[in-house]
Amino acid sequence: MHDTLTVREGGRDLTFSFNDIMAYHGGGFPGGVVHGLKAMQAAFPLLDDAPLERREISVLTAFTGPGGRDALEMVTRALTENRLAVFRPLSGKDVITDPPGPYLFRFSYRGKLAEAVIKPGHVLEEFVRLGGKKDKTAEETERHEALKREMADRLLPLPASEIYSARLIG
Numbered sequence: 269m270h271d272t273l274t275v276r277e278g279g280r281d282l283t284f285s286f287n288d289i290m291a292y293h294g295g296g297f298p299g300g301v302v303h304g305l306k307a308m309q310a311a312f313p314l315l316d317d318a319p320l321e322r323r324e325i326s327v328l329t330a331f332t333g334p335g336g337r338d339a340l341e342m343v344t345r346a347l348t349e350n351r352l353a354v355f356r357p358l359s360g361k362d363v364i365t366d367p368p369g370p371y372l373f374r375f376s377y378r379g380k381l382a383e384a385v386i387k388p389g390h391v392l393e394e395f396v397r398l399g400g401k402k403d404k405t406a407e408e409t410e411r412h413e414a415l416k417r418e419m420a421d422r423l424l425p426l427p428a429s430e431i432y433s434a435r436l437i438g
Contacts, residue, residue, distance in 0.1 A: 289342050331373065392419070
């Protein structure tokens with residue numbers, strides 16, 4: 269299934285679905301939730317064959333969005349436990365003009381480091397343009413909200429490997 273991820277805590281497997289994460293997040297940034305989930309799905313299998321111990325995962329990302337942050341936090345508890353760092357200069361300015369934009373995630377686990385980087389074509393130029401626009405009109409705000417939902421609906425059914433390239437570093 270493309271909408272779940274399993275980690276381990278205290279010897280017990282915990283499976284989180286997109287809907288679980290959305291309930292935790294509150295629903296405002298469904299595309300970001302999908303990106304956080306897909307980045308983890310792409311990278312975690314490189315770090316171990318078994319479900320990762322959630323409290324041993326550290327995250328460095330350029331992604332600043334609250335949906336992605338909440339996905340990472342719910343699955344790994346990395347924000348609460350100071351194992352999540354956002355460093356905007358880690359990647360390009362935006363995914364359209366300076367790929368991969370903020371869509372770069374690095375996960376460290378038991379001495380290994382895996383990186384997940386978005387593949388081209390998954391973030392619409394209109395989404396980037398509206399997301400960066402200050403003083404949006406009511407119509408532009410409505411359109412941007414629709415694009416957030418569209419992104420989630422379009423990407424969630426896809427395997428993570430179609431959205432993110434993942435590799436071990438070092």
